[in-house]
Amino acid sequence: MSELILKASALTVRTADRVLLYDASFRAESGRVFGIIGPSGGGKSTLLRCINRLNDLVPGLRVSGDIRLRGECIRTNDVNALRARIGMLFQQPVIFPTSIGENVLFGAKRLRSLTRSEASAVTESALREAALWDEIKDRLRQPATVLSVGQQQRLCLARALAVQPEVLLMDEPTSALDPRSTAAIEELILRLKTSHTILIVTHNIAQARRITDTLACVSIRDGVGQIVEQGEREQLLTSPQTPELCEYLHASDIHTGFTDE
């Protein structure tokens, strides 16, 4: 049974002279992957960054509307406590210039002090969950920068998982990766969705078809970014109702030459 985890209502993001995202409302449930698609500049990343309050750090951006995590307004929470519950992966892996092991524990150590054996246990379990343990278990003291980009992205996932978040936000997490690393991340997403609520931005329609359950299309309408259409994945992909989604899917088909199935 799916449970309502995140509920956003009338989410609007403005600068002094522009509306970047207007009146976005959506729900994300446990056990389901919520995908966000749409043309570049539509406001997908802006939407995602509202959920863990990353936009709060950007001078000049004003966020209004309401986001509830398990019924609780995210603004009433301490922001660090909120970010412990909501992990994030970016397009390019964000690696700290320390060892692989230190990278895994970066967030977890800030949250609570760990004994040496707890630290080892957290490291191993997070790396196993991110399907990286077998590849790097003997190299935990090496600099994380020596890893391939695909391994670095799984390391970032392990770092997020070490904090035991309920929600995972992913902003085009595979767009810098080769097909094999992309497949590894997609496999992980399908595995992790049973225990986490996942929201993912992707430009890859074939990927959206493989891993998402619900989809929202974010696009510019009347000069502002907004959710123009949302619903069950297959419904949106097979019978899009808005000109924006039709155009986006058509452009994606041309781009992939219908081959990426």
Ligand SMILES: Nc1ncnc2c1ncn2[C@@H]1O[C@H](COP(=O)(O)OP(=O)(O)OP(=O)(O)O)[C@@H](O)[C@H]1O
């Ligand atoms: N801090 C900011 N100040 C002003 N404008 C911004 C800011 N952040 C984003 N924007 C603008 O908001 C719009 C939406 O940006 P956003 O990054 O959310 O788009 P996107 O849908 O994620 O695009 P892409 O697919 O290229 O990643 C863009 O026009 C962008 O230039």
Ligand SMILES: [Mg+2]
């Ligand atoms: Mg983006």
